Amino acid sequence: MYAPSFDYHRASSVAEAQKLLAANPGAKLLAGGHSLLPVLKLRLAAPSALIDLGRIAELKGVSAANGGVRIGAMTTHAEIATSPVLAKSCGIVAEAAAQIGDMAVRNRGTIGGSVAHADPAADLPTVLVAVGATMEIAGAGGATRTVAAADFFQGMMTTALGDGEILTAVWVPALGAGTGAAYAKFAHPASRYAVIGAAASLTVKNGACERAIIIVGGVTATPTALPSVAAALTGSNLSAEAIAAAAGKAAGDLTGDLMGDVFASSEYRRHVTGAYVARAVAAAAARAR
Amino acid sequence: MAVPVSLTVNGQSQQRDVDPRLLLVHFLRDVLGLTGTKVACDTSQCGACTVLVDGIAAKSCTCLTAQVDGASITTIEGLAAPGTLHPIQEAFWNKHGLQCGFCTPGMVLATHELLRQNPNPTVEQIRHGLEGNLCRCTGYQNIVRSVQEAAKTMNGGAR
Amino acid sequence: MSSRTFGSAIRRREDPRLLTGLGTYTDDLSLPNMAHAAMLRSPHAHATIVSLDTSKAAKAPGVLAVYTGKDTAPALKPMPCAWLLPNAGLNIAEYPLVALDTVRYVGDIVAVVVAQTPYQAYDALDLIEVKYKTLPAVVDPEKSAKGTGAPIHASVPGNQAFKWTVAGGDADAAFAAPGAVVVHDRIIQNRLIPTPMETRSALAQWTAATGELTLWNTTQNPHIVRFIGSLVMGVPEDKLRVVAPEVGGGFGAKIAQYPADFLTCFCAMKLNRPVKWTETRSENYIATTHGRDHVQDVALCGTKDGKITGVRGTVWAGMGAYLSTAAPGIPTILHGLMLCGPYLIDNVKEDVYGLYTNTTPVEAYRGAGRPEATYLLERLIDRFAHAIGKDPAEVRRINLIPKFDNGHNVATGLTYDSGNYHGALDKIMAHVDYAGLRKQQAEARAKGRYMGIGICTYVEVCGLGPSQVAGAIGFQGGLWESAIVRFHPSGKVNVFIGTKPHGQGEETTFAQIVSSELGVDVNDVKVMHGDTDKTPMGWGTYGSRTTAVGGAALAVALRKIKDKATALAAHLLEAPVEDMDYADGRFFVKGAPAKAKTIQDIALMANVAWNMPAGMEAGLEASSFYDPxxxxxxxxxxxxxxxxxxxxxxxxxxxxACVDDCGPQINPMIVEGQVHGGVVQGLGQALWEEAIYADNGQLVTGTLMDYAIPRADVLPEIEVLSTVTPSPHHPLGVKGIGEAGTIVSTCTMYNAVVDALRPLGVDTVPMPMTPERVWRAVQTAKKGA
Structure with missing residues (x-):
């Protein structure tokens, strides 16, 4: 396929990227290109210019920071999937990154590109909300701000990023002892995007679940919490029966508009989300213990 | 507005001014005439266009030429010296890992990546590792066997 | 290397070039001054074209020309249908290369742009202004028969392309017999998109001075492209050269002739420069033929003790908006005649309605008609077994035709060549320990696990076929194959074949035939194919016929060579021909093998012709036109x-696990590969693949993001076994193996899933059996319980 014409600018710093954005109305930021380029090739968008963030060193890399892990926006899924720092502190993020696309896609696709695209079927948004990530954003005037992941994803393909803003990093907390998190995915057989993605983060103390966060994606336009499931888990002993009973409440929490298509209707997704939640919870419980 | 790019492709230095929208796969095929790299989808699903960018597998249909300015690209034509076969190619030959051959360049380079990341993969890891490369002929079984043999050869003998 | 390579799993001769990126597929070709074409295709399934303005596109950068139907209609005859099904009221609607006033499916060509680069051609497509007035569309063949939508072709009442009936025995009487157990089923044979990894492509070069046209094309049958292309374009056959270089898979989708290929030629002729057109994958999904697409109401009857007495049904087969080249024969001849399967079934009757719909034309797809027959029969047999409380394997055993070596007539009128169906069933049951599996299943069920076992037996018809039969069934061509064997003075051999391998490995297996018949090292044989200027006429690769028919042509040519070589050797050894013997490439007087002439000696002596017997021509070359x-x-x-x-x-x-019998195997490695690929494509239909149209005729599964073909990580190891029952009439005894796996794996998978869910009361799941559909089947059964 052949994309329509556009200009190309390569930024060497975030500040330069912002200048280029301001100078090129209708321009789009190019990260790894794995969300944007297919859209352009199918001629579903026609930006005036692309501003390539790929050479901005300050946007790359995974490092320990502020009791958690800072992931530069231009860090690839492959780097995230294999990061020892993340594996130690917040392994669920690596676990989800390892399930994105395929080997070659993960080598070039980036966390920043993925979350800024905010595809409801993406894997990382669900997990980032579940662990309480924070998004670092550079504003047009050189100011920076942070937004909680839960507030960042505002709708299908819609985020809190304003005009001229650039996502620079994602910070995730270290889960800490006694906390385990896991991601379970039902992948579409063609696209490999999540039909249902379920993330669970559990804190266990003396064999009982002290705190549970259950977030699902794919089934909803933005990552969505399942409070009844979390409530049922909290205080439980996380036995197989307890997990099954709690996961059974997932459908009840999914009351709004749900995603649906010819492969998996919203009704189906609503009813089987619980099965994937149960898997995520079981895996998270095992890690928490 | 053309973009100047300078790349090394299969060891040869190439300088061109390219249309910003020119995909790497079209640069390789149409500008350089390296037609071993194939296009078989529009949506980054099939892997037929897989090449190595600085030694790491990438889908060249989902990459602008301008994005890889300065990089060293290896295509199927450059994987082994002319007249010789890379152990992966040899293994695909031995194990009948190809039929029509159209997915094969991408499949071979994806195997290169798989073995780079995991030199001793299990069958399950091979099957999972090749999920981004579609083949319509083989049912994948002989591709899996090919990768197993390549892994053995490249590790200097039996596991 | 030994010359006795028939039966050896030697490596393929094709592979080194393909593995190193040096195989040349159509889109890999470039010619000096080459321009690029792109097709503007209808975004509507059914509409009249109110206005069409190409002026902006014509002025766009790099654009050389824009053509519409007004330009092409005077120069190009409509696309012909080449399977004129007799006794079926066949109603062929006109199929223009470019739509004139009405578009009839999403993908119908409306205009063609030629530009300096493909990027420029696609830019210009966006500048063509078309106003459409949409009409109601119909995408479902049964609904088309019932009058949904607007009439698709003014010349076709009721959208009916044909009605064809197969009947043998007295099915109605069998169903009415006292005590007959009758089972019904309603089957949707999901529409599939063949998806060869190489999309279709054409490159045309016109030499105005000589009136010669060369078309490089992604085709399974270049000689048919020349034959039909000549008719459509008016270029004489002797001046039309069609070259199929490497072809990246076909699976039936590269049998048909396509408007875009001939339009590419038209552009080259108009512009007097080479023009290339290559489909994008999204374009392939709407523009290249689809497969299957039946709605079937079917029934089977039998006795309480398991004897099947009759099969009866009605089929509504979707044909798409136009009849593609071979389309009418697929849901009829290749489907209905196989309704007896491998069983003794005396009474069959099926009515097949071919319906136009506002969809991409439907053609052959791997198996082509036979999977649709095997599937319905095997599904009905499982229902029947369940109804009479017998094991499905046992019901099959009761009904299988006993072993036969040379001919068995079935109720549909076919004569099967040879079969040992019980042998295959016994072998697979022993291999998987069928009784053990059933025991495991009982244990799993007791623990609340839903384990299922599917077991199917099948026979298929391939190696198409006797030309006299082709004529009788309306196929507008022959079905023989040809081979020329040419020995060079050094003893090296070129084989020229009319058919067109494209992944099946005949460059290797045909060299193995040469090597085994005449004692030539396989590496001394090169098999040439795919160029109509350089190969003898042949009808192409489909219906698992290249080895079954083309291989026979080669064997016959080799035997002619052997006869001549024997005569020449006798002359050189000064012995009577009757005294000559042959072994492994050596010709000698009986009892004196030490003093022999090798085939290489003979090749040299025949080519230099210094000492030939009286009346013998020089050279060592033979050709054969083999009609099975x-x-x-x-x-x-x-x-x-x-x-x-x-x-x-x-x-x-x-x-x-599978047991397949394709007779003696020339190269077991290649046979196994064909079975792997075939089985997996059949599993694709069962589990993942479906071309889904919205009611308005939009293809919802229009990219590989939506249409799921099997991937490496969703498949188990396939266990491949075989038995060997030679065909009595093939010179080498071999049968085809390209489609067998696909023909039976879909129903085997289906039966396994339904078997798993029977304890829940599930007795059907629509294909593809996606998780939601399985889940819904379970929910429905629960409600019914």
């Missing part, structure tokens, strides 16, 4: 074992 006396009938038995999770509907294919 019958089809060939491969067969086998397959088993699938699954676990199904009723909570999510997910199917876990635990095991797939």
């Amino acid at each position: 006396p019958n089809f060939v009938y491969p067969f086998g038995a397959h088993v699938a074992v699954v676990d199904v999770d009723p909570a999510t509907g997910a199917i876990d294919l635990k095991r797939y």
Whole structure:
């Protein structure tokens, strides 16, 4: 396929990227290109210019920071999937990154590109909300701000990023002892995007679940919490029966508009989300213990 | 507005001014005439266009030429010296890992990546590792066997 | 290397070039001054074209020309249908290359742009202004028969392309017999998109001075492209050269002739420069033919003790908006005549209605008609077994035709060549320990696990076929194959064949035939194919016929060579021809093998011709045009074992094992590869693949993001076994194996899933059996319980 014409600018710093954005109305930021380029090739968008963030060193890399892990926006899924720092502190993020696309896609696709695209079927948004990530954003005037992941994803393909803003990093907390998190995915057989993605983060103390966060994606336009499931888990002993009973409440929490298509209707997704939640919870419980 | 790019492709230095929208796969095929790299989808699903960018597998249909300015690209034509076969190619030959051959360049380079990341993969890891490369002929079984043999050869003998 | 390579799993001769990126497929070709074409295709399934303005596109950068139907209609005859099904009221609607006033499916060509680069051509497509007035569309063949939508062609009442009936015995009487157990089923044979990894492409070069046209094309049958192309374009056959270089898979989708290929030629002729057109994948999904697409109401009857007495049905087959080249023969001849399967069934009747719909034309797809027959029969047999409380394997055993070596007539009128169906069934049951599997299943069920076992037996018809039969069934061509064998003075051999391998490995297996027949090292044989200027006429690769028919042509040519070589050797050894013997490439007087002439000696002496017997021509070359006396009938038995999770509907294919019999195997490695690929394509239909149209005629599964073909990580190891029952009429005894796996694996998988869910009361799941559909089947059964 052949994309329509556009200009190309390569930024060497975030500040330069912002200048280029301001100078090129209708321009789009190019990260790894794995969300944007297919859209352009199918001629579903026609930006005036692309501003390539790929050479901005300050946007790359995974490092320990502020009791958690800072992931530069231009860090690839492959780097995230294999990061020892993340594996130690917040392994669920690596676990989800390892399930994105395929080997070659993960080598070039980036966390920043993925979350800024905010595809409801993406894997990382669900997990980032579940662990309480924070998004670092550079504003047009050189100011920076942070937004909680839960507030960042505002709708299908819609985020809190304003005009001229650039996502620079994602910070995730270290889960800490006694906390385990896991991601379970039902992948579409063609696209490999999540039909249902379920993330669970559990804190266990003396064999009982002290705190549970259950977030699902794919089934909803933005990552969505399942409070009844979390409530049922909290205080439980996380036995197989307890997990099954709690996961059974997932459908009840999914009351709004749900995603649906010819492969998996919203009704189906609503009813089987619980099965994937149960898997995520079981895996998270095992890690928490 | 053309973009100047300078790349090394299969060891040869190439300088061109390219249309910003020119995909790497079209640069390789149409500008350089390296037609071993194939296009078989529009949506980054099939892997037929897989090449190595600085030694790491990438889908060249989902990459602008301008994005890889300065990089060293290896295509199927450059994987082994002319007249010789890379152990992966040899293994695909031995194990009948190809039929029509159209997915094969991408499949071979994806195997290169798989073995780079995991030199001793299990069958399950091979099957999972090749999920981004579609083949319509083989049912994948002989591709899996090919990768197993390549892994053995490249590790200097039996596991 | 030994010359006795028939039966050896030697490596393929094709592979070194393909592995190093040096195989040249159509889109890999470039010619000096080459321009690029792109097709503007209708975004509507059914509409009249109110206005069409190409002026902006014509002025766009790099654009050389824009053509519409007004330009092409005077120069190009409509696309012909080449399977004129007799006694079926066949109503062929006109199929213009470019739509004139009405578009009839999403993908119908409306205009053609030629530009300096493909990027420029696609830019210009966006500048063509077309106003459409949309009309109601119909995408479902049964609904088309019932008058949904607007009439698709003014010349076709009721959208009916044909009605064809197969009947043998007295099916109505069998169903009415006292005590007959009758089972019904309603089957949707899901529409599939063949998806060869190489999309279609054409490159045309016109030499105005000589009136010669060369077309490089992604085709399974270049000689048919020349034949039909000549008719459509008016270029004489002797001046039209069609070259099929490497072809990246076909699976039936590269049999048909396509408007875009001839339009590419038209552009080259108009512009007097080479023009290339290559489909994008999204374009391939709407523009290249689809497969299957039946709605079937079918029934089977039998006795309480398991004897099948009749099969009866009605089929509505979707043909798409136009009749593609071979389309009418697929849901009829290739489907209906196989309704007896490998069983003794005396009474069959089926009515097949071919319906136009506002969809991409439907053609052959791997198996082509036979999977649709095998599937309905095998599904009905499982229902029947369940109804009479017998094991499905036992019901098959009761009804299989006993072993035969040379001819068995079935009720549909076919004569199967040879079969040992019980042998295949016994072998697969022993291999998988069928009784043990059933025991495991009982234990799993006791623990609340849903394990299922599918077992199917099949026979298929391939190696198409006797030309006299082709004529009788309306196929507008012959079905013989040809081969020329040419020995060079050094003893090296070129083989020129009319058919067109494209992944099946005949460059290797045909060299193995040469080597085994005449004692030539396989590496001394080069097989040439795909160029109409350089190869003898042939009808192409489809219907698993290249080895079954083309291989026979080669064997016959080799035997002519052998006769001549024997005569020449006798002359050189000064012995009577009757005293000559032959072994492994050596010709000698009986009892004196030490003093022999090798085939290489003979090749040299025949080519220099210094000392020839009186009346013998120089050279060592022979050709053969082989017309088979019958089809060939491969067969086998397959088993699938699954676990199904009723909570999510997910199917876990635990095991797939098969026994296939294609007669003697020239190269078992290649046979195994064909079975792997065939089985997996059939599993694709069962589990993932479906071309889904919205009611308005939009293809919803229009990219590989939506249409799921099997991937490496969703498949188990396939266990491949075989038996060997030679065909009595093929010179080498071989049968085809390209389609067998696809023909039977879909129903084997289906039967396994339904078997798993029977304890829940499920007796049907629509294909593809996606998790939601399985889940819904379970929910429905629960409600019914």
